[in-house]
Amino acid sequence: MTFLNRLGGDRVIPVVLDWAIRNGTCPSAPKGDNNENLSHGACASTQSYCVNASNGEHGYFCRCSKGYTGNPYIKDGCTNINECELRRSPKSTMYKNMYPCHGGTCHDREGGYECKCNFGRRGDGKSYKGCEPIVSTAAVAVIGTIGAIALLAVLLIFLHMEREKRKLRDRFNKNGGELLKSLKIEIFTKEKLDHITHNYCDIIGQGAFGKVYKGTISAGDSARVAVKCSIPNNQDWKKESFANEITIQSNISHRNLVQLLGCCLETEVPMLVYEFVPRGSLHDVLHGDNKKPLPLEKRLDIAIYSAVALGYMHSEASQRTILHGDVKSGNILLDDGFVPKVSDFGTSRLMSIDKDHTNWVVGDSSYIDPVYMKTGLLTEKSDVYSFGIVLLELVTRKKARYDGNQSLPLDYVKASMGGAAREMFDPKVASGAKENEECLEEVGKIAVQCLKDDVNDRPTMSEVVERLKICKCRWLEYDRKTNEICT
Structure with a gap:
C-alpha cells in the first residue's frame, strides 16, 4: 500500500526537500567573522561559507555571507545587499x-x-535606542526660548536704533540743517560730539x-573746543531764525570774538562748538x-x-x-595773554534777527538794561548799559x-554823585x-x-572805545610808556 493510501483518500501531503552535499564535511577551522566556516568545496563564491548538514552523517551546504545574497555555488x-535601497523600497x-x-x-x-547619526545626535543608530539627542x-x-528672546531683543534694539536715527534726522531738519549745509562751519553729529566731550x-x-x-577734537591744545549745550525753553523760534544767526556768527571773524567752529543739529536744542x-x-x-x-x-x-569787539x-x-x-x-x-574774547553773542536768545522786540527777556538780571527789561526792546544801547557794569567791575x-544783595551800578552812581567814587576803587590797583x-x-x-x-x-560802543583809549594814553604818559593804542 502506498503512503498516500495509508493516509487515506485524497489528502495532500507537503513535500520537504532536505539535501546536502554528501561527499564531505565543512572544515573545523578557520572560521569567519560571524563564526561561520569559510568557503569550502562546492562553495565557489568568495562571499560564501560552509554549513554542515544537520540530517545524515555526512554532508554540507553553502550560504552567502552576511550582507550578501545570491548563489554561493558559483563564482561571484x-x-x-543594498540595505539602504531596500529601506526605501515599497516594502x-x-x-x-x-x-x-x-x-x-x-x-x-x-x-553591510x-x-x-544626524547633527545634534549621537549613539548607535542600529540599536534599539537609536541615535539619541546630544541635548x-x-x-x-x-x-530655543533663550534664542527666541535674544532674537526679539536684537529686533527691538534694531527698531530702537532706527527710531533714534529718524529722531536725529527730524531734529536736524527742524533745526535748519538743510539751510546750514552751505556754511563754512562743520556740522557735527551727536555721536561725534559725545566722543569729543x-x-x-x-x-x-x-x-x-x-x-x-x-x-578735544584731536591731540594738542590747539584742538580743544568749548561745546555749549543750551537748556530747552518754551520760546517759539523758527529754524530760519536760528539758521540766520548761525550764518551771521559763522561770517564774523575778529580776534576779540570767540570763533564759532560748528554746530550739532541732532539735539532738541542745537549745540554750538x-x-x-x-x-x-x-x-x-x-x-x-x-x-x-x-x-x-x-x-x-x-x-x-572788549569794547572794540562789541563795537565791531x-x-x-x-x-x-x-x-x-x-x-x-x-x-x-x-x-x-589776557587778551579778551567776547562770547555767547546772539546765542542765548535764539531770537529772530529780523525782530526788535521779544516777549521774554533773557540774560543775567544783574546786568540787564532796565529799558530792555520793561519794553522788551533790545538795541545796541542795551549792550552799552551792560558793558558799563563790566567797567565798574574792572x-x-x-x-x-555784592555783599549780599547790594547793586554795584546803583551804589557807584550814588557815590559818584556824592564825590566818593574813589572809595569804591580796588585798593590793590589804586594804591x-x-x-x-x-x-x-x-x-x-x-x-x-x-x-x-x-x-x-548813553554813548555808542565806538565812543566808549575812543574814550577808553584816551584814558589809557593819559595814564601811559605818567609812566612814560608807549603803546599801540596811543601811536
Whole structure:
C-alpha cells in the first residue's frame, strides 16, 4: 500500500526537500567573522561559507555571507545587499525592521551598512535606542526660548536704533540743517560730539542758558573746543531764525570774538562748538580765588578790546547790527595773554534777527538794561548799559551784586554823585597813586554815562572805545610808556 493510501483518500501531503552535499564535511577551522566556516568545496563564491548538514552523517551546504545574497555555488554568485535601497523600497516597513537606522542616515557599504547619526545626535543608530539627542528635550526648549528672546531683543534694539536715527534726522531738519549745509562751519553729529566731550564729563561753564563742556577734537591744545549745550525753553523760534544767526556768527571773524567752529543739529536744542579760551572768564579772574590782582594796564586793555569787539558787532560785522544781548564779565573770556574774547553773542536768545522786540527777556538780571527789561526792546544801547557794569567791575573788583544783595551800578552812581567814587576803587590797583586813581575815575565816568536811564544819553560802543583809549594814553604818559593804542 502506498503512503498516500495509508493516509487515506485524497489528502495532500507537503513535500520537504532536505539535501546536502554528501561527499564531505565543512572544515573545523578557520572560521569567519560571524563564526561561520569559510568557503569550502562546492562553495565557489568568495562571499560564501560552509554549513554542515544537520540530517545524515555526512554532508554540507553553502550560504552567502552576511550582507550578501545570491548563489554561493558559483563564482561571484553572492553579491552585496543594498540595505539602504531596500529601506526605501515599497516594502520599506519590513526592511526598516530588518535594517534599523533610528535618528541617523543610512550609508551602504560592502557587506553591510552604516547608520551615521544626524547633527545634534549621537549613539548607535542600529540599536534599539537609536541615535539619541546630544541635548535633552528640556535643554532644547530652554535654548530655543533663550534664542527666541535674544532674537526679539536684537529686533527691538534694531527698531530702537532706527527710531533714534529718524529722531536725529527730524531734529536736524527742524533745526535748519538743510539751510546750514552751505556754511563754512562743520556740522557735527551727536555721536561725534559725545566722543569729543568724552560724554560731557568736563564742565567749564554753567548758567541759566545751560552748560559748556570742554572737548578735544584731536591731540594738542590747539584742538580743544568749548561745546555749549543750551537748556530747552518754551520760546517759539523758527529754524530760519536760528539758521540766520548761525550764518551771521559763522561770517564774523575778529580776534576779540570767540570763533564759532560748528554746530550739532541732532539735539532738541542745537549745540554750538566754539574755540576754547583757556584762562576762563573775566568774572572768574576778578572775583575768583586768584590772589594776584590784575594790573591796571591789563584791565584797561581788557576794557578797550572788549569794547572794540562789541563795537565791531554793532557797526562793522555785517550790513545789519548784531546785538549781543547778554554782556557781562562772565561772557568775556581771556586767553593765556589776557587778551579778551567776547562770547555767547546772539546765542542765548535764539531770537529772530529780523525782530526788535521779544516777549521774554533773557540774560543775567544783574546786568540787564532796565529799558530792555520793561519794553522788551533790545538795541545796541542795551549792550552799552551792560558793558558799563563790566567797567565798574574792572575799577572796583566788586561783583554786579555784592555783599549780599547790594547793586554795584546803583551804589557807584550814588557815590559818584556824592564825590566818593574813589572809595569804591580796588585798593590793590589804586594804591594811592594819583595817576592810577585818575585813570580809574575816568573809566568810572565812562561807566556812569553808559548807565544813563535815557538811552539817548548813553554813548555808542565806538565812543566808549575812543574814550577808553584816551584814558589809557593819559595814564601811559605818567609812566612814560608807549603803546599801540596811543601811536
